[in-house]
Amino acid sequence: MTDHHPHGPTADAAHHHAPLRTPEHTAAVERALAALDLDTKVRLLSGQDMWTLPAVPAIGLRSLVMSDGPVGVRGQEWNAQDPSVALPGPTALAATWDPELARRAGHLLAQEARRKGVHVLLAPTVNLHRSPLGGRHFECYAEDPLLTGEIGAGYVRGVQEGGVGASVKHFVGNDAETDRLTVDNRIAPRPLRELYLAPFEHIVASARPWAVMTAYNQVNGATMTEHRALVQGVLRGEWGFDGCTVSDWTAARDTVRALRGGLDLAMPGPRTVYGAPLAEAVRRGAVDESEVDDAVRRVLLLAARTGCLDGVPAAVSPDEVPRGIDGRSVAREIARRGCVLLRNEPVDGARRALPLDAAALRRVAVIGTAAREARVLGGGSATVFPEAVVSPLEGLRAALPDDVEIAFAAGADPRSRVPHAREGFTLRARYLAADGQLLAETAQPDGRVQVLGRFPEGVTRENLRAVELTGGFTPRHTGRHTLAVAGTGELRLTVGGAVLFDGRCAPQGGDPFEGFLHPAEQRVAAQLTAGEQVEVTLRFVPDGADRGEGPAALTFALGHRAPDTDAEAEIGAAVRAAAGADVAIVVVGTTEETESEGADRADLRLPGRQDELVRRVAAANPHTVVVVNSGSPVELPWREQVPAVLLSWFPGQEGGAALADVLLGAHEPGGRLPTTWPARLDDAPVTTVTPTDGQLDYAEGVFIGYRGWQRSTAAPAYPFGHGLGYTDWEYESLDTTPDSVRVRVRNAGDRPGREVIQIYLAPTADAAPDAPERPARWLAGFAVVEAGPGESTEAEIPLPDRAFAVRDAEDDGWHRVKGVYLVEAARSVEDRRLTAEVTVG
Secondary structure: OEEEEOOOOOOOHOOOOOOOOOOHHHHHHHHHHHOOOOOHHHHHEEOOOOOOOOOOOHHHOOOOOEEEEEOOOOOOOOOOOOOOOOOOOOOHHHOOOOHHHEEEEEEEHHHHHHHHHOEHHHHHEOOOOOOOOOOOHOOOOOOOHHHHHHHHHHHHHHHHHHEEEEEEEEOOOOOOOOOOOOOEEOHHHHHHHHHHHHHHHHHHHHHHOEEEEEOOOOOOEHHHHHOHHHHHHHHHHHHOOOOEEEEEEOOOOOHHHHHHHHOEEEEEOOOOOHHHHHHHHHHHHOOHHHHHHHHHHHHHHHHHOOOOOOOOOOOOOOOOOOOOOHHHHHHHHHHHOOOEEEEEEEOOOOOOOOOHHHHHHHHEEEEOHHOOOOOOEOOOOOOOOOOOOOOHHHHHHOOOOOOOOEEEEEEOOOOOOOOOOOOOOEEEEEEEEOOOOOEEEEEEOOOOEEEOOOOOOOOOOOOOEEEEEEHHHHHHHEEEEEEEEEEEEEEEEEEOEEEEEEEEEOOOOOOOHHHOOOOOEEEEEEOOOOOOOOOEEEEEEEEOOOOOOOOOOOEEEEEEEOOOEEEEEHHHHHHHHHHHOOOOOOOOOOOOOOOOOOOOOOOOOOOOHHHHHHHHHHHHHOOEEEEEEEEOOOOOOOOOOOOOEEEEEOOOOOOOHHHHHOOOOOOOOOOOOOOOEEEHHHOOOOOOOHHHHHHOOOOOOOOOOHHOOOOOOOOOOOOOOOOEEEOOOOEEEEEEEEOOHHHHEEOOOOEEEEEEEEEEEEEOOOOOOOOOOOOOOOEEEEEEEEOOOOEEEEEEEEOOHHHHEOOOOOOOOEEEEOOEEEEEEEEEOEEEEEEEEEEEE
């Protein structure tokens, strides 16, 4: 019998975690506070720049540094000169259903943060998958609040055990991107408590985060940076959160309402609603200085916990933090453990399509743009720059024997934007003053120049006038090349001495980050000759450069696409490669244009001609394995036409190596779906993410995700919790009490395996007839178990009181609903193996 890891709302009690505030912290905070005048206090409540808080040497306060996560630690620079380990995306981590693995991910990220001088990681994101159209779902965990809370708690625990603060976000209701700065999400008390607040509540109770980030959006008429009822009343009052609240970047809008609402830190700086405006509000009597003191205490406590305040030890001793963690190894393990095998049928009546038998292979076709140019993480603030990326093609080449021929074909390029210039380019970025003086120069791995938080040494917002991306390009092909420029400001592109573009680009829409995340693109053509190098220079003058204003932030890009190849010919080449191969591995997926922060998705279709590519390859080779490289659900209309479908999510920098591990059977795919995958978007319970007259009504109540699917006549493509392995499991016994469940399972296959035992509760007709409407069933707990061939193992999983309770519609507390419940041990919400009854009095 092997160890198991049970998870439910009360299963965390046995875990140790970073300590609560100590008397030493309290005393140090009070000493520091007593030495501050009003102007210094209010300065501490604003960032001094994009990522840092001001230092106050007189009280031994050093500058505290924050950084975006959640898959890596960017640090104060956002460019390839300062690389970061890139872990798989949050949906991949959630697909492991393993909070202990999330905790280990947190340990690694804390190690990365310490290496980069970061004290607080702006992660994890624990908003829910309300609708599959949510553009940032790859950065969230699941459609279920229990699974989200458990994975999030493991992550927070790991980060903070490493001596680094975690800022859980986005509190609350930031479940879509459309009009996210202004939307008023109308959420009734019951779904607000049972679904959207639940992960935050669980994390506060079990992992004690040092910070929480308040969201851009409004909830029921109040913006979250000013939401006194939810921040002061619920987060601090009911749950006892003693940490610091920080605004999402630029979200704070009103000085007095933000302070009264419970916002401690307004980011980024230096100009925010706090600082001088807050001092003025105190002096005219609009707020009391004691209210400022409360916020400053919490900022100083965060500084003390992270080791930024002299005279008191950090919450975690430097001697106690986990060290020596191999980032590549952790990234690879999460990637393979998160892979979800959606389908695995026999090929031509023989063995199942996966795992592949390397000894029997002579020729393998690898097809798809994403197989060669891997998309390993989602777009937006989750982006980091890894030192190296293993693509699926590279991973398979490294893992397969030398005598196996690998034939690659791009098949169908799904990208609508021109990719960043890379192959054949040798580029550097030159930062220039108004008089043309060179301020700094950096090498560029590709055509994207990006800064957010800190310019290269010698460059400031005041002295910078322009940036030139310059170097040589040696084409591989003769013909009409497509070049693209993107950015917000003035751009001039010169190729071989000829000016091809000279004009201004600007984004559309009111989101201030739109120009940064999705800069406007303009395309030009250039007739070039293979092997003949040309000089290329893209000069960029950012908006506001002549005024020297704003934070250290800029982004612009040079894109390149080789002479147009015939799309039909590309697919034809892929079909020919597949027809002559023992197996065809097709990698399909979303693009940064279709799945990124800042915009919701318009549909769930794979972009471009990828669906057609899969169908035609499958018709040419019955042994076709499709790998889906997306962060959230996509429609798979061909899924019954191929024997195997494997979901890799956004798999991080080691994704290709992990994919080879799984395809060739060195490891089994360990993942289970953390969110339901629809067959068609129209079947999903919630498809509305666009506000009407500024409001978005969460009219579905508690019926999101599988809770909503259970009321539908439509069946999803793959249900919540679904995932296949390379062995078979028999569920042998289920014993239950009102407090816990004991499940015994046996590995009935011929190889070691890992199983995720899922426990669902289903009210019966004997449950209280006057109970509010509830889902047909809901997740109450889960456990990850391992066993060798023929071995049995047991898991004991708690059944907490909350699993039987509902929140009163008038929001006056939790009410345990009495009656008889079915307790179901399951492999997914639709694959329920054993059932018992429990009576709740």
